[in-house]
Amino acid sequence: MSSLVGAIAIARSQVDAIVAHARAGAPDEVCGVVAVRDGSVVSVIATRNAAATPRNRFEIDVRDLMRIVEVEREGLDVGFYHSHPVSVAYPSATDIGFAELWPGALQLMVSLRHDLPGEIGPEFHAYRIFPPRVDVVAIAIDEGR
Numbered sequence: 001m002s003s004l005v006g007a008i009a010i011a012r013s014q015v016d017a018i019v020a021h022a023r024a025g026a027p028d029e030v031c032g033v034v035a036v037r038d039g040s041v042v043s044v045i046a047t048r049n050a051a052a053t054p055r056n057r058f059e060i061d062v063r064d065l066m067r068i069v070e071v072e073r074e075g076l077d078v079g080f081y082h083s084h085p086v087s088v089a090y091p092s093a094t095d096i097g098f099a100e101l102w103p104g105a106l107q108l109m110v111s112l113r114h115d116l117p118g119e120i121g122p123e124f125h126a127y128r129i130f131p132p133r134v135d136v137v138a139i140a141i142d143e144g145r
């Protein structure tokens with residue numbers, strides 16, 4: 001199935017952890033690092049958002065940059081996640097700019113724009129960005145983990 005080439009596997013508990021971080025940080029954006037092995041997310045690491053305008057930007061705090069190094073030292077692929085409290089879970093121009101530093105890295109995004117009682121809930125999407133190109137990555141959520 002060519003439509004699944006490049007799909008990423010992630011555990012429900014990992015999705016829940018990212019959504020919980022996003023909700024706790026709202027109305028600011030939150031961000032974090034993910035470690036990926038062979039197309040599967042193996043860990044989710046919350047980091048601090050040091051952006052001057054965190055309502056619509058994220059910037060991983062320098063105190064947390066070591067987490068990226070740790071993932072690399074373990075021989076894993078570095079990916080990222082961040083939230084959009086009020087906008088769609090699609091990379092902004094700023095996000096595409098960030099990806100200049102990490103072309104092709106997994107970028108998980110959660111939007112809380114419909115995360116209200118009676119609405120559809122958080123939206124969760126994955127991308128790989130090769131600036132300026134944005135590739136949508138299919139997500140396979142393992143409900144049992």
Ligand SMILES: [Zn+2]
Pocket residue numbers: 082083084091092095
């Ligand atoms: Zn963004």
